[in-house]
Amino acid sequence: NAGVTQTPKFRVLKTGQSMTLLCAQDMNHEYMYWYRQDPGMGLRLIHYSVGEGTTAKGEVPDGYNVSRLKKQNFLLGLESAAPSQTSVYFCAAGLAGYEQYFGPGTRLTVT
């Protein structure tokens, strides 16, 4: 039982490049979330999903898109990366409310 996994763990992009971060969970949870965490800061919610085929915007959605085609996967896309998107990205899954289970994170650097 791996819980929540994230791919890749590290990535370096040039400004303007695109990429997709993959989050996978094996706990059958309905809710999934994408956060970003900048140095010394708390986590900020980018997008979330309350079930397969649904997505919704969080606190900082601009510059990101998401998809939840399968219940166990939640994808985060950056269409045109900017240096301001340099951050650590965390995915989480949960039953409801705030008992969320987090993945190990993806460290993204945009140069």
Place this chain on the structure above:
Amino acid sequence: LAKTTQPISMDSYEGQEVNITCSHNNIATNDYITWYQQFPSQGPRFIIQGYKTKVTNEVASLFIPADRKSSTLSLPRVSLSDTAVYYCLVGSYNYGQNFVFGPGTRLSVLP
């Protein structure tokens, strides 16, 4: 959206009890209070959740006064491994999952 206020940092010594207080003056009737722990380079980990009075699990206790405008996370007999950032979140189980992780409280446990 209930806003929370916590101390930025706290120091303690091994074996002591640590109490971290979170203020949430505009908490709504349906809101729960949830605490997470985050170690460096890891995703946050759920610690405890409560609605009112006192909740205890194998890791911590959560004290919530009758007016629910604040809550206190109590960690009994801390060890060096409890050095981490602790986040207080307030929100409900409603559809709108637009809640915020604040900067948290950085707890340093000294030998």
